[in-house]
Amino acid sequence: MxxxxxxxxxxxxxxxxxxxRRAALRLAQPSRAPQLELPETAPAGFVQLRPLIHKGWEMVLMAAELGRPDLDLPVLLGDYAAALPGALERWGWSPAVLQQALESVRAEAIAGDRAAWLGLHRFYPGVPERLARLAAEGADWAVLTTKGGAFAAELLASAALVPLDLFGHEQGEKAEVLLRLRQGQRPLWFVExxxxxxxxxxxxPGLEAVRCYLASWGYLAPGDRHGLAEAGIRWMEPESFAAPLAHWP
Ligand SMILES: [Mg+2]
Structure with missing residues (x-):
């Protein structure tokens, strides 16, 4: 699992x-962005972009982009991946610099006021309880995230949850990690x-046997739930997630 x-x-x-937002403001050079101003609360465009965002550094880049008065949000949403290289160029940033800035902000936040940082997150309802029950069902579970592993570990520890393994972006692309896990020949169910x-x-190739679930409660883009069966992906709703494993779709 x-x-x-x-x-x-x-x-x-x-x-x-x-x-x-903090990382973008910290990185923004006055020469490139005379006055980068970003609201304290997430603008609607950030929420719309979130389902498209793959890695943490992209969030910092998108925060900066949302501060551009001339940003064409529909165009960005329409072809997100194609827009990334131009945006990096515009700001003069590399993914590594952005990721480093994001992780510095997070590390400082945890060191400064861990409770406040944790308080910006919430586990989805019933999730900690469900994860705790997995062990009773004899199922090992692991976490595979594009977040820095240390930050996911902080949050899991705050809920007294102990996965068998935790793979952050440091361990490589998700498909690569799953391939390594498949070498154990155990069945893999992946909820994303x-x-x-x-x-x-x-x-x-090599991951044909992985059972893939799309979590209905997550950050989904419009249309994500359509045509799943044809794509070999199962739809997971909270009721199924709460059910015994034998009853999962
Ligand atoms: Mg996700």
Whole structure:
């Protein structure tokens, strides 16, 4: 049993904006952005972009983009992946610099006021209880996230949850980690809220046997839930998640 973290176990929308905004403001050079101003609470565009965002550094880049008076949000939403290189160029940033800034902001927040940082997140209702019951069903569970592993570990510890394993972005792409786990020949069920990630898993040789679930309660883009069966992806609603494993779709 392998779970994505953000959008499956934890809703951290307030924190994503909080930390992405701070990191963007810290990095923005006056020469490139005379006056980057970003609101304290997440703008609607950030919430719309979240289902498309793959890695943490992209959140920082999108925060900066949302501060552009001339941003064409529908165009960005319409072809998100294609817009990333141009946005990096515009700001003069690399993914590594953005990721470092994001993780510095988070590390400082935890060191400064851990409770306040944790308070920007919430576990989805029933999730901690369900995870605790998995052990009783004889199922090991692991977390596979594009977040820094240390930050997911903080949040899991705050709920007294102990996964068998925790894989952060430091361990590589999700499909690569799943391939390593498949070497154990054990059945793998993967619950994720980003459809392109599940499609990537489905298209990866060696991962045909991984059972892929799209979490209905996560950060989904419009249309994500359509045509799932044809894509070999199962739809997971909270009621199914709460049910015994034998009753999962
Ligand atoms: Mg997710």
């Amino acid at each position: 392998v779970f994505d973290f953000d959008g499956v176990l934890v809703d951290g929308m307030r924190e994503y904006w909080w930390s992405a 809220d980003r459809r392109p990630t599940l499609e990537r898993v489905r298209a990866t």
